[in-house]
Amino acid sequence: xxxxxxxxxxxxxxxxxxxxxxxxxxxxxxxxxxxxxxxxxxxxxxxxxxxxxxxxxxxxxxxxxxxxxxxxxxxxxxxxxxxxxxxxxxxxxxxxxxxxxxxxxxxxxxxxxxxxxxxxxxxxxxxxxxxxxxxxxxxxxxxxxxxxxxxxxxxxxxxxxxxxxxxxxxxxxxxxxxxxxxxxxxxxxxxxxxxxxxxxxxxxxxxxxxxxxxxxxxxxxxxxxxxxxxxxxxxxxxxxxxxxxxxxxxxxxxxxxxxxxxxxxxxxxxxxxxxxxxxxxxxxxxxx
Amino acid sequence: xxxxxxxxxxxxxxxxxxxxxxxxxxxxxxxxxxxxxxxxxxxxxxxxxxxxxxxxxxxxxxxxxxxxxxxxxxxxxxxxxxxxxxxxxxxxxxxxxxxxxxxxxxxxxxxxxxxxxxxxxxxxxxxxxxxxxxxxxxxxxxxxxxxxxxxxxxxxxxxxxxxxxxxxxxxxxxxxxxxxxxxxxxxxxxxxxxxxxxxxxxxxxxxxxxxxxxxxxxxxxxxxxxxxxxxxxxxxxxxxxxxxxxxxxxxxxxxxxxxxxxxxxxxxxxxxxxxxxxxxxxxxxxxxxxxxxxxxxxxx
Numbered sequence: 001x002x003x004x005x006x007x008x009x010x011x012x013x014x015x016x017x018x019x020x021x022x023x024x025x026x027x028x029x030x031x032x033x034x035x036x037x038x039x040x041x042x043x044x045x046x047x048x049x050x051x052x053x054x055x056x057x058x059x060x061x062x063x064x065x066x067x068x069x070x071x072x073x074x075x076x077x078x079x080x081x082x083x084x085x086x087x088x089x090x091x092x093x094x095x096x097x098x099x100x101x102x103x104x105x106x107x108x109x110x111x112x113x114x115x116x117x118x119x120x121x122x123x124x125x126x127x128x129x130x131x132x133x134x135x136x137x138x139x140x141x142x143x144x145x146x147x148x149x150x151x152x153x154x155x156x157x158x159x160x161x162x163x164x165x166x167x168x169x170x171x172x173x174x175x176x177x178x179x180x181x182x183x184x185x186x187x188x189x190x191x192x193x194x195x196x197x198x199x200x201x202x203x204x205x206x207x208x209x210x211x212x213x214x215x216x217x218x219x220x221x222x223x224x225x226x227x228x229x230x231x232x233x234x235x236x237x238x239x240x241x242x243x244x245x246x247x248x249x250x251x252x253x254x255x256x257x258x259x260x261x262x263x264x265x266x267x268x269x270x271x272x273x274x275x276x277x278x279x280x281x282x283x284x285x286x287x288x
Numbered sequence: 289x290x291x292x293x294x295x296x297x298x299x300x301x302x303x304x305x306x307x308x309x310x311x312x313x314x315x316x317x318x319x320x321x322x323x324x325x326x327x328x329x330x331x332x333x334x335x336x337x338x339x340x341x342x343x344x345x346x347x348x349x350x351x352x353x354x355x356x357x358x359x360x361x362x363x364x365x366x367x368x369x370x371x372x373x374x375x376x377x378x379x380x381x382x383x384x385x386x387x388x389x390x391x392x393x394x395x396x397x398x399x400x401x402x403x404x405x406x407x408x409x410x411x412x413x414x415x416x417x418x419x420x421x422x423x424x425x426x427x428x429x430x431x432x433x434x435x436x437x438x439x440x441x442x443x444x445x446x447x448x449x450x451x452x453x454x455x456x457x458x459x460x461x462x463x464x465x466x467x468x469x470x471x472x473x474x475x476x477x478x479x480x481x482x483x484x485x486x487x488x489x490x491x492x493x494x495x496x497x498x499x500x501x502x503x504x505x506x507x508x509x510x511x512x513x514x515x516x517x518x519x520x521x522x523x524x525x526x527x528x529x530x531x532x533x534x535x536x537x538x539x540x541x542x543x544x545x546x547x548x549x550x551x552x553x554x555x556x557x558x559x560x561x562x563x564x565x566x567x568x569x570x571x572x573x574x575x576x577x578x579x580x581x582x583x584x585x586x587x588x
Contacts, residue, residue, distance in 0.1 A: 004336045011343035018350035022357065056382040063389045066405045073412075073462055074399045080388075081395035107395045118398075122422070133422040161420030164400035164473065168466065229532065 075171035078109035099126040102136075111174045114150070117141040120163065135161040149173075149204070153226040165230035172232035176224045180204075180234070183272060187279065194283045206275070210282045217241035218278055222271075236271065238262035238278070397425075400469060408432065408439060414469050416476035418533065419567070423476040428468070436461070446502045447471050448530070470531040477533035477567075478503040484569035492575060494520045504530060506568075509543065512555075512575055519544035521556060525563060538563045 071077045088100040101124045108117040121137040138161045140154050150173065157166040185201045196207040208218040219239040226232050238259045247255060254261075265274045396402035403412040409432035416423045429439040435458055443449045452471065456464035486497050491514055498507040504527035511520040522543050525535040540560045542548050548556065562571045 004340060007340055008336065008343060011340065011347050015343065015347050015350055018347065018354055021354050022350065056379065056386060060382060060386050060389065062405070063386070063393060066403075067389055067393060069405065069410065070393070070396050070401070070403060073403070073465065074396065074401050075462075076396075076399050078392050078395050078399075081391045083391075105395075105398070107398065135417075135420040135422070138420075162417070163398050163420075164415065164417050164469075167399040168469065 074167065075174065076109060076111050076167055078107055080109070081105070081107040097128055100124070101126075111170050112178060113144070114170065114174055115143045116170070118163075118166075120161075135163060137161070138163065138166075140166065149224055149226075153230075156226075156228075157230075162230070169226050169230040169232055173224055173226060176232060176234055177202075180222055180224065183275070186272075187275060191279050191283065194279055208279050208282050213282070215241075215243040216246070216282065218282055220275060220278070234271070236262070236266055236274075400473075401465060409436075412465060414465070414472055416473045418473075418477035418480045421480065423480055426472055428465075430461070443468070443472065444475070444501070446500075447475060474529075474531045474533050475503060478527060481533070481568040482506060485572055488569060489572040489576065492572060492579075502530070504528075506535075510572075510575075512579060518552070521559065523559070523563060525568070533567065535564060 082105075084104040086102045086104070088102050089098070090100075093100060103122045103124065104119070105122065106117075106119050108115070110116065117140075119137075119139045120135055122133055123136045124131065124133050126132075138158050140158055142150060142154055150170075153169060153173070154166075157163075157169075181201045184195075184197055184203075184206050187206065188195045188197055188201070194208055194210060196209060197203050198205065198207065204223055205219055205221045208220070210216060217240070219241065221237045221239060223235045223237075224232065225235050240255050240258050242250075242255055250256070262274065262278070265277065268274075269277065393402070397413065397415050400415050400417075401412065402415070403410050406429070409430045411427055411429045413425055413427045415425045426442045426444075428441040428443065431437045431439045438449075438453060438457075441449065447468075448471070449468065452464060452467050456467060482497060482499050482503050485493070485508070492510050492512070493508055494511050494514075495509045499505070506525040507523070509520045509522045511518065520543055522541045524537075524539045524541075526537040527534070528536040538560050540556050540563070542552070542556060559571075562574075566574075
């Protein structure tokens, strides 16, 4: 009987404790920490959040299409950009109401197959009369580095601290580069035995040989030049390689004057037609 | 006390479980009270047994209720938090993307051409600079329709905008904008050179700088030694190529009566070459430096 009484008391105590636990423990929807906060957050989220998420998405979409437009327009695809600002205004300058700010910019991206990374500094000086902004340092890293035609241009841009010229000329250079590559590839495909590209389609020269006339070679060198002002233009030259005997037989000095004639031909027919006519003339027998 | 909770679809209120348990308890205590009445020992023992039995049942139910409670709290937290976490991080990802895109859009002004899409089409901003110094920006607001039209712009009136538009606007927007860029950058550069001459080297000018709005025709008189006895040189710079920042025709003349000595004639000729090959303000900067050198030589 005592043990049973003891058990009764123990059970009653446990029941009391459990009941307290039941009362203390709030219902799930009343949990203050964790769930409650989450719930409050959801409420906030529902009112502002879903709306702003949709807003964010549409804003992002709008800006991304703006970006894609600019990328197509300039031919330049900027992928990353960051900026740091440093206030260089000294106390004496503030007295004279002069403000000096140094901005450090870093951007990277690509223009077709050329990737670039730019780091430059802009110094802004504001005095009573005017605000002047000048690029004080420009560093350009480009890949691929084998584009020797570009490296000279890059150092010139760095020296002149001419950002705009760099981008504008880069865009046109790459356009010409791609056009040259396409043109060479086209001719290689059309006349596989006659046309040889020593360094592949990206090489600046195209060699025309005819199997039926060994010893004769026409080399077309197509350089893409960027002048002092950043203007990009193609420069094509014809080099001839002929056997000694042929030279002796050449009474009209056609071979000697070939490079000059080629220039004229270019002017008349344009690049593609001029190249095609050269290939045809050397391989006339093959095509005949 | 009753709350409808969207997280607990069964709508079970706090009252429910406890009320049930309370009823059980009242039953218990009633039966307990009943059992407190004097009874035979056997009856008491029997009553105690039943009591224990009932108490045990009550305790087990309460235990179950507490566990159920804990489980459902955990479950609801689990239900809420992952979705919340997913939604929050999606927002964070979006925000980060947005910041990045905004930054890159800002960066486009460093290419010289940037712009914004508008409801009608696009507003393009052309930035100009001369040898690292950033200068004015101009905008052209284009309306996308057939034919493409310029809605409005801030291009100065003496820039041949209509000509350039007539040539390229309808066939190749890019070409149109790049061409306009060339003209505007060249104009900005010429203007900058003329402004610098006027502001920084006024001491060397013996008269006002004459210039046209397009800044492609400049005329001025200058002296290498401002205090000196010599007659000033008169320079006329013509920039026929509107896309260039260096003049195409330069004439430097001497405004004296007597013919120039050989050394002066050499100087005059060299000045003509200088003006053709170097920016105006840089030429004058070199004059100023030479002047300083001259002074130094006088001193020593």
